[in-house]
Amino acid sequence: MKVCTFINFNKNHISDKMLIIGIAGGTGSGKTTVVNKIVESLTKEEVVVLPIDSYYKDSSYVPVEERQKINFDHPNAFDWDLLTSQLGILMEGKSIEQPTYSYITCTRQPETIHVEPKEVVIVEGILSLYPAKLRDLMNLKIFVDTDPDDRLIRVIQRDVIERGRTAEAVMERYKKILKPMHQQFIEPCKRYADLIVPKGGSNQVAINILTLFIKKYLL
Numbered sequence: 001m002k003v004c005t006f007i008n009f010n011k012n013h014i015s016d017k018m019l020i021i022g023i024a025g026g027t028g029s030g031k032t033t034v035v036n037k038i039v040e041s042l043t044k045e046e047v048v049v050l051p052i053d054s055y056y057k058d059s060s061y062v063p064v065e066e067r068q069k070i071n072f073d074h075p076n077a078f079d080w081d082l083l084t085s086q087l088g089i090l091m092e093g094k095s096i097e098q099p100t101y102s103y104i105t106c107t108r109q110p111e112t113i114h115v116e117p118k119e120v121v122i123v124e125g126i127l128s129l130y131p132a133k134l135r136d137l138m139n140l141k142i143f144v145d146t147d148p149d150d151r152l153i154r155v156i157q158r159d160v161i162e163r164g165r166t167a168e169a170v171m172e173r174y175k176k177i178l179k180p181m182h183q184q185f186i187e188p189c190k191r192y193a194d195l196i197v198p199k200g201g202s203n204q205v206a207i208n209i210l211t212l213f214i215k216k217y218l219l
Helices: 031-040 080-091 148-162 167-192 204-218
Strands: 019-025 047-051 096-102 107-115 120-124 140-145 195-198
Touching: 019 031, 019 167, 019 204, 031 047, 031 120, 031 140, 031 204, 047 080, 080 096, 080 120, 120 204, 140 167, 148 167, 195 204
Parallel strands: 019 120, 019 140, 047 120, 140 195
Antiparallel strands: 096 107
């Protein structure tokens, strides 16, 4: 059974004091589960997570009736300049005010989250490996790979339960947006990964290997 696939692993750390990990993968691939298991293996003094979902561009200028048409799976939906800038600030040993975003109003919120620099910074999201300027700041790049059918099932379960959508509406959105965006932008990010984790968060062996690597770095 394939546990994980290594590609072009580079030990050249950009920051001697900080390990920056990028974790990407399709919607419903299990990225969040992988991240949570890594975080659980460390202390809160050692790790911080920057979800790229917090860095969606503000759409308050868009008429309310048009906001639901925004393609949140396209690279242009994200404020990459802000994310890259704030990651650079953390690398300098300074704190940041991480933005927050409302999926209900599709707008950036006035509240922010205070984030202190930690030894391990995880940048997580569907397109976290997409921008070259962001990849260049990462020491380790991971792609969580899961069967498309499994991802679709998870997306349906999540959106029906958590967001009140019908299964039909979720499947229509999958066909029109999620699938083509995955094929065009997310799947190609595999080529940049140092580590590919198949079966997502259920691949405990791969997660253990990754956790051991991080802990060794922290010694």
